Amino acid sequence: MKDFFTILGGMGTEATEAYIHLLNERTPAHRDQDYLNYVLVNHATVPDRTDYIVDPKHQPNPLIPLAEDVQQQSQLGPKFFALPCNTAHYFYDQLQALTEIPILHMPNLAIAAVAQKFPNAKRVGLIATDGTLKDRVYEVPIQAAGYQFVMPTPEIAQETMTLIYDDVKAQNWVDEDLYHHILQQMVEDLDCDVVILGCTEISVAEERAGHADFPVIDAQGELVDESIRLALDARQQNN
Template identity: 90%
Template sequence: MQKFFTILGGMGTEATESYIHLLNERTPTHKDQDYLNYILVNHATVPDRTDYIVDPDHHQSPLVPLAEDVRQQSQLGPQFFALPCNTAHYFYDQLQALTDIPILHMPNLAIAAIAKKFPQAKRVGLIATEGTLKDRIYEVAIQAAGYQFVMPTPTIAKETMTLIYDDVKAQNWVDADLYHHILQQMVEDLHCDVVILGCTEISVAEERAGHANFPVIDAQGELVDESIRLALAARKQ
């Protein structure tokens, strides 16, 4: 297969399925051959990213299997890698150092989209896993881009973890009321001009329940759009 990209997925599988669904849905097609060429690595047994970031002394590192995937897939020569797991970007620099093939950086894509979609935004909130909040990947980049970063309250963070782990990961179910309540608190109580959906399980909630007119940037959606842009551009080369 020529002119393809590799998706480093399975973190979690439902979130990866959401990425694939959006990828296929947004790709302009009229026949089978218009769809994109890609390899999906659904590595479901990669250890939990948040568990390791929060307590590395008692949990297995996800870096080892992710590094193996990058090395293996690099031998096949994809044009780029997509990594549809925000928390896994904790290992981004280490993974990119293993290959000359570019790995798309989902958090950076999401932050870059703010200026395009919400040009008046000043206060940028984030809902994500405990691991993503702890590793500050979004926080540092949001501030570097000139925005005021808004951390969710402990209550919102706990509700978000319930949505991610108890609902989507454990049951493949989205509590739409909980998702909308989280967004409402971020916008109305914490006065966010825009909220970044910084976990692909939250992107599952967004796909199934919608954001009820609250201002959001879906990081996974931005990754999908960039994947399509690069893949279609490569076809023309």
């Protein structure tokens, strides 16, 4: 297979499925051959990223299997890697150091989209896993881009973890009221001009429930758009 990319998925599987669905839905296709070539690595048994970031002394390290995936897939020669798990970007620099093939950086794509879609935004909020909040993979570049970073309150963070782990991961179910309540608190109580959806399980909630007119940037959606752009560019160059 030529002109393909590799998706490092399975973290979690429902979130990866949402990425694939959005990828196929947004690809400008009118026949089978118009869709994109890709290899999906649905590595569902990768240890939980948040567990490790919060307690690295007692939890298994997700970097070990992720590094194996990158090294194995690099031998196939994909054009690029997509990593549809925000929390896994904690290991981004270590993974990128293992290969010359570019790995798309989902948080950076999401932050760049803020300037494009919300040019007057000053206060940028984030809802994500405890691991992503702790590792500052969004906080540092948001501040570097000149925005005021808005951390969710402990109560909002706990509600977000319930949405991610108890609902989407555990039951493949989205509590629409809870999702909208989280967004409402970020926008109305914390005065966010835009909220980044920094977890692919939250992207599942966005796909199924919508954001009820609250200003959001869906990091997974930005990764999808960049995946399509690069894949179509690679195809066109070789035609």
